[in-house]
Amino acid sequence: MIDKIIKSATEAVSEIYDGATVMIGGFGEAGSPIELIHALIDQGAKDLTVVSNNTGSGQVGLAALIANKQVKKMICSFPRTANSTVFPELYNAGEIELELVPQGTLAERIRAGGAGIPAFYVPASVNTPLAKGKESRKFNEQEFVLEYGIKADFSLVKCETADKYGNLLYHATARNFGPIMCTAANVTIVQAKKIVDAGEIDPEVVITPGIFVKKVIEIINPADESQLVADELKYPW
């Protein structure tokens, strides 16, 4: 019988191991699975390569994971945001690596990873420092650079509604990287604001089909990251 529902965030992230590549959903705090990230901080896996659009705010969520020295390398498009101090300090001190990727290329690399496509050509970054050292090729007189798909060992994603099969619905722009990250990991772990009975989600509107999801945990009232940052809270509490 299939039932992907896990009872605790601790159990959900228990198998994440040292050196793993972990995709973490979110565009800033929208869609960031903060409870799963905090559980990963408690769990302690280190030397992680994290794929996420940003690097977190304040001293909570992704920023706290980085501050806890669990992240060896970030693959992202925009490693600074308002209230983002943790990553810049470690980066300038040479304590964390950065692979900077244009946002659309990052999305497509994740999509390709999930779709079994090892590499593809894009026009973005041609003639810029981000294309340096990359293979390029001309198609119809225009130059493109070769980019590689990314696969992860784990993805941590936040959604609005889930069922025991792992079918997911998202809310507004919190969807962002969630659906593609679900496809690109060996083990996708999802925190949902609500878990409903199978059949309650109309198959016509499912955004992430359950096959891409391994574990689901219900977090009814996820923390409001900007409030935690405004209150200058720091995880672990």
Added chain:
Amino acid sequence: MVNTDNKTGWSRTEMAQKVALDIPDGSYVNLGIGIPEMVAGFVPEGREVIYQTENGLLGMGKAAAIGKEDRELVNAGKKCITSIPGASYFHHADSFTMIRGGHIDICVLGAMQISKDGDLANWSTGAPNAIPAVGGAMDLVAGVKRIFVITQHVTKKGLPKIMEECTFPLTGKQVVERIYTDLAIIDVNKDGLFVRELAPDVDFDYLQERTGAKLNLYTDIDN
């Protein structure tokens, strides 16, 4: 419109208005963070423009009212916004399919430097201690049909932003079609930079003095 900046040329509001006038009815538009965001406030009567925000919304509405913010409904600048009736949400790969795939008509971006050939630098000064961050800028300039830049004509230190060659790392090469500054509107054509419109009290010589590349007037040659 009153010039609130109390200096020669157009105010930021007027610059945004000028851009809005050049966006045709029915366009799908992506607006960058900062001054570009102001363009949405000046769509002329009788035109409908649909705004795409690359974090997953087609049909972006106004900023969210205070007290009505939804932290999961934000624009590319991570500000709380609203969606219009008829809007759609989508994931990032679909969003950049719209952008890279040439489905967006116009993108309005800010700039640090623009070259005479339309090269754009707007993501990094290349300073060794700066944290590089690019976001979606390189994808936008590579895929959107028309790239408009809106920027002050010179830097805060008074140096030209429009120059022969950009000295900062590029966002894209030969991508800018038109530049809207506080002093003028300038087209980037294959034959060089052509002044489309001068702000009130700005003459060609004044503009040329503040520009690091040769400017042309459309009247100079047949076009």
